[in-house]
Amino acid sequence: MRTRLNDDPRGLKPAARVIRSLPLAGSIGGQSPPYHFVASWLRGYVAGVARSLAVAALIVAALMLAIGAARASAGGEDFTVIKAGRVITVSGEEFSPGIIVLEGDKISAVGKGIEYPPSAKVIDAVGETVMPGFILPRSRHGLDDYSRSGIQGDQIAASEVYLLRMDFSDLLEAGYTTVALIPKGSDIPGSASAFRTGGADDSRKLADAAYLQVVPEWNGKGKENLRAAFKKAKEEIEKADKARKEWEEKQKAKKEKPRDEKPKEGEEKKDEKKEDKKEGKKSSADGDEAGATAREAGAAEQPTAKAEPIKFDEPKEGKFAPPAIDPKYQPLVDLIQKKDGARMMVQLTKAADLLHFDDAMTPYEGVAYSLYLATAMQTDYNYVVKQLGERKARVVLRPWIHRLPQTAFRYNFAADLVNHGCEISVIPHDGTRDEYMRLRERLAELVRSGLARKAAIESLTINPARVLGLEKKLGGIEKGKDADLIFLNGDPLDPQAKVMRVMILGKFVEVKRQKL
Amino acid sequence: MKASHEATKPRSHKAGQRRAAQRPASRTHPNPERKRRAVNAPSLFVGPAKALAGTLALCWFLVCPTMLLAEEPPKKDEPAQPAAASEKEDDSKEKEEKEKKKEPPKDRYFAITHTTVHTITNGDLYGATILTKNGKVIEIGGAIALPEGTETLDASGFHVYPGFIAASGGNVLGSDPPDDTTDVFSLNMTIALAGGITTAVAGNSAANLTYGSVDEMIVKRDLFKSLRYTTDNPDGRRKIRADLEKVRQYLRDVQAHEEKKKTDPEAKEPDKEWIKGDFETYLKLLRHDAVAVVDANSAHELLEVCDLAKRFDIRAVVRGATEGWTVAPEMARAGLSAIITPRRTTDRDERYNRPNGESIENAAILYKHGVPLAFVPSITTITLWGLAGRDLLHLNMEAAFAVRGGLPQDAALRAITIDAARVLGIESRVGSIEVGKDANFAIFDGDPLHYMSLVRWTVVGGRVAYDKQKESLYSHIRPSGDRDAPPPDDYWPRRLGGGL
Helix, strand or coil: CHHHHHHCCCCCCHHHHHHHHCHHHHHHCCCCHHHHHHHHHHHHHHHHHHHHHHHHHHHHHHHHHHHHHHHHHHHCCCEEEEEEEEEECCCCCEECCEEEEEECCEEEEEECCCCCCCCCEEEEEEEEEEEECEEEEEECCCCCCCECCCECCCCEHHHHCCCCCCCCHHHHHHCEEEEEECCECCEEEEEEEEEECCCCHHHCEEEEEEEEEEECCCCCCHHHHHHHHHHHHHHHHHHHHHHHHHHHHHHHHHHHCCCCCHHHHHHHHHHHHHHHHHHCCCCCCCHHHHHHHHHHHHHHCCCCCCCCCCCCCCCCCCCCCCCCCCCCCHHHHHHHCCCCCCCEEEEECCHHHHHHHHHHCCCCCCCCEEEEECCCCECCHHHCHHHHHHCCCEEEECCCCEECCCCCCEECHHHHHHHCCCEEEECCCCCCHHHHHHHHHHHHHHHHCCCCHHHHHHCCCHHHHHHHCCCCCCCCCCCCCECCEEEECCCCCCCCCCEEEEEECCEEECCCCCCC | CCCCCCCCCCCCHHHHHHHHHHCCCCCEECCHHHHHHHHHCCHHHHHHHHHHHHHHHHHHHHHCHHHHHHCCCCCCCCCCCCHHHHHHHHHHHHHHHHHHHHCCCCCCEEEEEEEEEECCCCCEEEEEEEEEECCEEEEEECCCCEECCCEEEECCCCEEEECEEECCCCCCCCCCCHHHHCCCCCHHHHHHHHCCEEEEEECCEEEECCCCCCCCCEEECCCCEEECCCCCCHHHHHHHHHHHHHHHHHHHHHHHHHHHHHHCCCCCCCCCCCCCCHHHHHHHHHCCCCCEEEEECCHHHHHHHHHHHHHHCCCEEEEECCCHHHCHHHHHHCCCEEEECCCCCCCCCCCCCCCCCCCCCHHHHHHHCCCCEEECCCCCCCCCHHHHCCCHHHHHHHHHHHHHCCCCHHHHHHCCCHHHHHHHCCCCCCCCCCCCCECCEEEECCCCCCCCCCEEEEEECCEEEEECCCCCCCCCCCHHHCCCCCCCCCCCCCCCCCCC
8 A cells, every 4th residue: 555655646546547537537637625525435436336437438429529520521521711810822912811711631712801611610810920831941850960971862861750759849939830851961861851840640741752962072072973873873774774675675586486495494583583582572563663662662671772683584474674773873863864753952062063063964964953052151152143043043041141252241142042043942050949930030131131022931931842842732822732831920021920820731730839 | 204396386476477468358257157147137138148158258268278177167158049939948947946056055266466475385476366266276376367256355565475384283273183173263263363373283183273164174184103212211112113123024025925926926925914003003104104203302312213214214203303403414314304493492411511402593403404394382372371472373483583593584484384284294285375275374464474573364265264353362453554553542342253
């Protein structure tokens, strides 16, 4: 009895504890005297019946829930209406006041004075500004200090992410609803993975491989390695093409001349079996599909990255099996072949790096890429801003007012990029809460000194969505997009304004605020 | 060293003038661009325009066939088409437009006009013009007809020299290979250009300082094979000698085998499996396919190198050669060339009863004995404290100091232009102003060996890479080269770099 008392100061018996966890007991709650009264009463009279009572209550609750769900599904409608003081749609015009109609977790309509079903749940946000949640296109938020170098195209950042352990509250507080976590390291350390900062766990992951992270060491072997990596990828493609050609020729020859060399075929079959064992599922799938699955499955499989020897013999079905492409180079192969969704983000450190990057990529036209312009206070990108503008570059940068090289002259680099036709996305200066919270203020500074307001808003929403290839899903308030919204008590570019509420997939998520 | 000959013989300026006199009065010549435009004109005017262009072109071809050799072969002249064929022409027009899109970029012409040209290898030309195409010199002469669209730089009153060559590059270029790593917008590069340098060595490669571009930077890779042949490394030296001897024996065996083969076709070839790594280097050296570079300063070290070069008949460049003046005849006989610093100071060692230490006459004495020279400053980088005049920015002052020691003025200039190029083995690309060479020029407002002279423009690969008036390094000193002009009042705040 003593030990039990130590366990629970109130010294309740197990049965009573079950009761306490029920809603009825919860409402009495705490250590208040009535609770003790009830407890003793229960202990005295109903302890034996408690278990059966609890079970009954649970059954009733389940029944109620089932009925409710049935009713909802009978209507087929799960509408929510947000009556906002102001709606910044990003994708279209602004409404003030405006109404956003959500159907489930998607936006179904937005406008001024539009009709909505009377059964819809209404959210009153008359005093608030509603806009799409911010998207952070590259971050190491909450990840360990783990880096890898070399060509590691098969790696993804998601393999480092344990959602149970991740704490996105700082990002949520700053208004971020999506974050792309990047693998750390030089050359090609892997692909960035995009996550929602809140919501149900199964809906958190947006993309395993949003883009390939490319971080050449421009002062050293970076350009050489980049060139070599793409060359190797091209060789892989050529290898597959050659194998296909030879297979086709073989097929032709077979049709013309039926089999006459039986012993050789037996050998081939043995080889096949061996290879099947090695490659597992992949050898059966078609080359492209194999690549895609490798990219999606990514971390789960952790494929052993060894180039298989070229095998030209076909499986029993008579279907062509291309030689396995080195999974480390698969994303590069996809980039060269301009596959849907294949894109990379290249990190530059200075203006000259752009020229070196162009030089290295000359043989590979049309590869989709965005640029991360790592900057210091003094930057010399002003020399290449025209070239960036001409190609309408998709640029990620930190919002600074820079200084021109070797001078104290102020230079609004972001504004200059936009004026030249680039598409900019901004990221906080570092991974601290302070910088997350200051980002809108820094952006406002840029706007005050010449950056277009529209571009500033886009640099937090639709532009980073494009960088991640999620522009059809996120980054604006329009029909069909996910209802990832933030509610501010003022203009987003007003440093005083705060993110009051955050909605992810149509549901408000808890925003833990740090007390100041 | 390589026999001193130029890869491409320039035409003499007199020839250029003669040719210019024969040319039509018009200063623009009917280049292919113009012809193409005539074809795209409205159909009514096509005939006459084309005919005109055709005849002009024909005249041109007849008058100046030599010039055309350097140009693209002309398209066949079509006869003037009748106006009735206009419908067909619409189609062809579209096709032509499509073809036009695929065409490689236009030729880039750049000319420096009305200036004094110091070719270094072929004397000086006054009131001359240099015409460059796509970064190469194509014509030098008195009155050259410039193609349409030529970017011109009127440098009247200025002196055009070939861009200087820094036989050691320091922080001007990136690490080797420079075309992968160089920051082509760096301040160091601008400063080097302000010193008239257009070619520098990074690691074991020579590259042009192509400001703002990474195209066609490399002049030559694999300049030297470095040998460590210093006196504090006797074992290493012994090994080098033994290995060289081994490879030489192999070469003799190969020769003997070839002789033997004539009589006995099944003669066994000498084993060559072991010729890898260092041995391969030695093989190249012995076959004169490569040049060795050795660091040597004191007299006894230099004599060791002389001995090595003579014994194995290899070509070698000595870096340092502070005491070269004491062993100049031996160095010349061994066929060495030297990369030296005329202002190097080394105290005389009183233990030796022979001339030693540095001498202001080092360069002059070596030159007198026929040792090819290249000059580098004592600090082979761009440094802030180098503003005192010992860093790469003052390559010309380094040469000027050698003149103080008795070196002829033209030899001093050659030591930072064509002779430096020869020492590096890049004389076919850079080092003098000749037809076919890279369009690298340093345009001074006076004698480059005079302390008051400043670079007004530097041209690299037919592009102005440095303009004194646009950079704030020296823009406040004697604007437009006028030595008597007072400095401007408002040169502060200074701003470097072009850009915004």
